[in-house]
Amino acid sequence: MDAEARLAGLGIALPETAAPTAMYVPAVRSGNLLFISGQLPSEGDALLTGLCGAERSLDEAVQGARRCAVNLLAAAKGQLGSLDRVRRVVKLQAFVASAPGFTSQHLVANGASELLCAVFGESGRHARTAVAVPCLPLNATVEIEAILEVE
Amino acid sequence: MDAEARLAGLGIALPETAAPTAMYVPAVRSGNLLFISGQLPSEGDALLTGLCGAERSLDEAVQGARRCAVNLLAAAKGQLGSLDRVRRVVKLQAFVASAPGFTSQHLVANGASELLCAVFGESGRHARTAVAVPCLPLNATVEIEAILEVE
Amino acid sequence: MDAEARLAGLGIALPETAAPTAMYVPAVRSGNLLFISGQLPSEGDALLTGLCGAERSLDEAVQGARRCAVNLLAAAKGQLGSLDRVRRVVKLQAFVASAPGFTSQHLVANGASELLCAVFGESGRHARTAVAVPCLPLNATVEIEAILEVE
Numbered sequence: 001m002d003a004e005a006r007l008a009g010l011g012i013a014l015p016e017t018a019a020p021t022a023m024y025v026p027a028v029r030s031g032n033l034l035f036i037s038g039q040l041p042s043e044g045d046a047l048l049t050g051l052c053g054a055e056r057s058l059d060e061a062v063q064g065a066r067r068c069a070v071n072l073l074a075a076a077k078g079q080l081g082s083l084d085r086v087r088r089v090v091k092l093q094a095f096v097a098s099a100p101g102f103t104s105q106h107l108v109a110n111g112a113s114e115l116l117c118a119v120f121g122e123s124g125r126h127a128r129t130a131v132a133v134p135c136l137p138l139n140a141t142v143e144i145e146a147i148l149e150v151e
Numbered sequence: 152m153d154a155e156a157r158l159a160g161l162g163i164a165l166p167e168t169a170a171p172t173a174m175y176v177p178a179v180r181s182g183n184l185l186f187i188s189g190q191l192p193s194e195g196d197a198l199l200t201g202l203c204g205a206e207r208s209l210d211e212a213v214q215g216a217r218r219c220a221v222n223l224l225a226a227a228k229g230q231l232g233s234l235d236r237v238r239r240v241v242k243l244q245a246f247v248a249s250a251p252g253f254t255s256q257h258l259v260a261n262g263a264s265e266l267l268c269a270v271f272g273e274s275g276r277h278a279r280t281a282v283a284v285p286c287l288p289l290n291a292t293v294e295i296e297a298i299l300e301v302e
Numbered sequence: 303m304d305a306e307a308r309l310a311g312l313g314i315a316l317p318e319t320a321a322p323t324a325m326y327v328p329a330v331r332s333g334n335l336l337f338i339s340g341q342l343p344s345e346g347d348a349l350l351t352g353l354c355g356a357e358r359s360l361d362e363a364v365q366g367a368r369r370c371a372v373n374l375l376a377a378a379k380g381q382l383g384s385l386d387r388v389r390r391v392v393k394l395q396a397f398v399a400s401a402p403g404f405t406s407q408h409l410v411a412n413g414a415s416e417l418l419c420a421v422f423g424e425s426g427r428h429a430r431t432a433v434a435v436p437c438l439p440l441n442a443t444v445e446i447e448a449i450l451e452v453e
Contacts, residue, residue, distance in 0.1 A: 023415035024430040028392050030335060030451045033181060035393045038431030090179050091186045093296075095433045098286060106288040113174035128175040129189030129296045131246045132286045135400060135434045137408040145395075145431045149181045184332060241330050242337045244447075249437060257439040264325035279326040280340030280447045282397045283437045300332045 003083040006119050012070060015044070017078035026075035029150065033090070034079060038145040039071035040138065049139040053102030056141050065094065065111030068144040072112075073119065076148055088149040089116050089126040095143045098132035105130040112144050154234040157270050163221060166195070168229035177226035180301065184241070185230060189296040190222035191289065200290040204253030207292050216245065216262030219295040223263070224270065227299055239300040240267050240277040246294045249283035256281040263295050305385040308421050314372060317346070319380035328377035331452065335392070336381060340447040341373035342440065351441040355404025358443050367396065367413030370446040374414075375421065378450055390451040391418050391428040397445045400434035407432040414446050 007014070017026045027036045041048040041064035048064040050056045056064070077083050094109035096102075109130040117124040126146075136143050158165070168177045178187045192199040192215035199215040201207045207215070228234050245260035247253075260281040268275040277297075287294050309316070319328045329338045343350040343366035350366040352358045358366070379385050396411035398404075411432040419426040428448075438445050 023412065023419050023427060024394075025427050026429070028390065028427075028429045030390065030392050030449075031182070031333070035429040035449070037393075037429040038433070088179065088181065090181050091188075092175070093431070095431075100285060103286050103288060103290045105286075110174065117174050125174060125176050125179075127177070127179045127186040127188040127296075129244070129246075129294065130288055131189070131284045131294060132248075133433045134285045134402060134436045135405050135407075137405060137432055139405045143431065143433060145429075147181075147186070182333070239330065239332065241332050242339075243326075251436060254437050254439060254441045256437075261325060268325050276325060276327050276330075278328070278330045278337040278339040278447075280395070280397075280445065281439055282340070282435045282445060283399075285436045298332075298337070 003086060003119050007083065010118060014074040014077055017074050027079040029079060032149050034076060034148040034150050036072050036075045036146045038143045039068045039075065040140040040143055041067040043067055047138060048141045050141055051097050051099040052108060052141060053099035058104055058107060061096065061108040061141055062111035064141045065108050065144060066115050068142055069112035069115040072144065072146045080150060085151045086120060086148050087151055088123045089120055090147040090149050091127045093145050094130040095133045095136060097136045097141050105132050108142060154237060154270050158234065161269060165225040165228055168225050178230040180230060183300050185227060185299040185301045187223050187226045187297045189294040190219045191291040191294055192218040194218055198289060199292045201292055202248050202250040203259060203292060204250035209255055209258060212247065212259040212292055213262035215292045216259050216295060217266050219293055220263035220266040223295065223297045231301060236302045237271060237299050238302055239274045240271055241298040241300050242278045244296050245281040246284045246287060248287045248292050256283050259293060305388060305421050309385065312420060316376040316379055319376050329381040331381060334451050336378060336450040336452045338374050338377045338448045340445045341370045342442040342445055343369040345369055349440060350443045352443055353399050353401040354410060354443060355401035360406060360409060363398065363410040363443055364413035366443045367410050367446060368417050370444055371414035371417040374446065374448045382452060387453045388422060388450050389453055390425045391422055392449040392451050393429045395447050396432040397435045397438060399438045399443050407434050410444060
């Protein structure tokens with residue numbers, strides 16, 4: 001798979017993964033599964049904050065979900081060395097900080113799903129769950145975790 | 152295992168699984184684990200909507216959870232060809248759209264757990280997490296995802 | 303690994319795991335992965351209840367998360383016989399019942415992460431997701447589920 005080449009073709013540079021804390025880490029591998037910690041829509045020092053359907057529009061939240069996916073890729077690359085070692089995106093779970101009555105969490109999650117399919121092609125298609133939450137750590141707009149199958 | 156026979160004995164006909172989108176799919180297999188996307192309480196064109204403890208009673212939500220389980224089975228069958236290839240229900244995660252103060256998410260989830268045990272017997276007993284969420288995609292009342300062990 | 307010895311050194315006695323219901327169980331093993339049901343901050347008959355940021359302070363919630371981790375260990379031991387058979391803590395998912403505007407779910411989850419690292423050392427470091435929920439079963443303050451890799 002030429003995931004690295006596709007990522008470059010999209011003009012996306014992955015950030016350094018956040019320094020692991022003493023207690024938890026960006027990703028843990030067990031057998032052929034890589035479990036990636038929930039990623040926030042951060043880019044450098046900036047973090048997308050606020051509730052969808054109130055402070056944040058659907059479009060902003062979709063872009064936030066895409067940014068979560070970039071950070072998932074960064075976490076995976078930090079563990080694997082290269083995204084070309086990813087065999088399959090197995091599952092995403094998306095938590096969308098939502099104002100009452102906002103019921104388009106699935107559309108927000110599409111921002112992440114689309115990027116992963118652009119990078120991994122057919123192997124990027126995954127099982128998925130998207131739900132609302134009343135808030136998230138640091139007031140983030142969206143948080144997404146993933147399970148990948150790796151070589 | 153005679154899961155297919157038990158399902159027929161319960162008088163349950165599985166729906167066709169929803170046509171996969173370009174981006175995500177009803178279920179992904181990795182090794183002996185089948186990860187099934189979060190399922191809503193839909194039946195044909197109808198979807199159970201509204202918050203437990205407000206628009207929806209506990210009994211209605213329990214029936215909704217049971218319907219989510221039927222849709223989980225349909226997704227599994229779509230992947231496996233036959234439910235008789237299921238070795239074990241490993242885990243359920245239930246998200247219940249809840250009005251403030253509604254704290255019986257575990258009782259809602261029982262609607263799904265009971266059906267899976269009726270279909271798979273002892274192999275249907277699973278690990279489980281049930282939590283409240285403030286809302287769900289399309290205003291659904293409950294969403295449930297699952298991990299199965301398969302042949 | 304001397305997890306059992308470390309646990310004893312911390313002065314922690316594990317409770318008996320709750321009697322399984324007819325439908326779901328404290329933990330299910332599949333291959334080398336042990337999936338543990340969401341655990342509440344219960345100790346004997348007592349349960350920590352109420353929302354973080356309202357009825358419960360951050361410190362109380364952190365202690366609640368630690369208690370969830372004790373109950374996760376009890377569930378694991380009930381399945382494995384000994385915690386020395388745990389190879390790695392793979393993933394935690396923490397759901398924190400939160401009042402509007404409370405955005406420190408990650409700090410609450412640290413209460414569980416710290417205990418697991420104290421018991422398992424380097425093997426206790428895990429992938430993690432922490433989110434808010436509007437409420438939880440039985441009005442619990444926090445619920446945490448886990449995936450472990452086992453011998």
